[in-house]
Amino acid sequence: MLRNLYTFLLIIGLNSVFAQKIHSHNDYVQPRPFWEAYESGANSIEADVFLVDGKLYVAHEKNEINPERTLEKLYLEPLNKVNKARKRQELQILIDLKTSAEPSLQAVSEAIAKYPKLARAHSKKKYIKFVISGNRPPISEYTKYPSYIFFDHQSLKDLEKGDKSKIALVSFSIGSYSKWKGDKPMTDEEKLKLKTIIDSVHTYGYPIRFWATPDTPLAWQTLFDLSVDFINTDQPKASRFFFIK
Structure with a gap:
């Protein structure tokens, strides 16, 4: 148990000083949803959510x-448990x-409001954010x-x-810019396409994430080198250890 605690503290400590952020894609399919990513020091955790008969369910379909x-x-x-324990790791829950x-958004807002400390966690230290993806209202709303x-x-x-205060990040499908599989180096032409969109987003002052990216060490390193802010992965633990090795 002490060894697990030491490992957890080591990961969190390194995560606090290492700039690369990890996004746990479709986190709910992990053996331990939330905990696997959180204990790996992930900075963003994704859940697909359906509103059915007034309840919010997490599922892929x-x-x-x-x-x-x-x-x-x-x-x-x-x-809420880790928040009460004051384990304040910078984190966004991407819904x-x-x-x-x-x-759906009304139901999500009401569900979060039941946990006042979570609802307030963004206001001072900005260490917890609830970020809405998928079906969203127009930017004007x-x-x-x-x-x-x-x-x-x-x-x-x-x-x-x-x-700007309401936009947490900007995301795109990598398939719109590249057919790269992550098994060999990306071509200079593909890098230029990606770098152009990355720089455009950064010019507006927002972080960027690509979804449907290859999930290999070469892909993680390539996206890091291109200054992608959140590395999208189904392997949060392996990805985090890759960046702190």
Whole structure:
């Protein structure tokens, strides 16, 4: 047990000084949702969420919904526990809405509001953010939502008009720019395409993430070298150890 505690503290300590951020993609398929990524020092954790009969379920597809796997049980309750224990690791919970934006977002806002300390955690140290992805309202409506709700914008369009305080990051599918498989070095042409979009997002002052990226050490290193802010991975533990080795 002491060894596990030492390993956990080591990872968190190194994570606090190492700049590269890790995004645990589809985190709910991990053997231990939330905990696997959190204990690996991930900075972003993703959950696909469906609103069905007034309840928020975490699943990849609607037909895979399990009544026991709710947003509260898998993510809000564990997050509240570590928050109470004052284990203040910089973290964003990226909630990918799979059902209609407005009712789903209303339900998410109400679920978070049941945990006042979580709802306030962004305001001072900004160490916890709830970020809405997937089905989202128009950028012009971002400010309508509570202060603890942020957004994953997925276009360069309207970024200059958006309220910077409500946009947590900007994300794109890597397939829109590259067919690279991550098994051999990326071509200079592909690097230039990616670097152009990365620099554009950074010019607006936002961090960037690509989804559907190859999930190999070569891919992690290449994206790091291109200054991608969040490395998208299904292997948060392996990815974190890769960057701290």
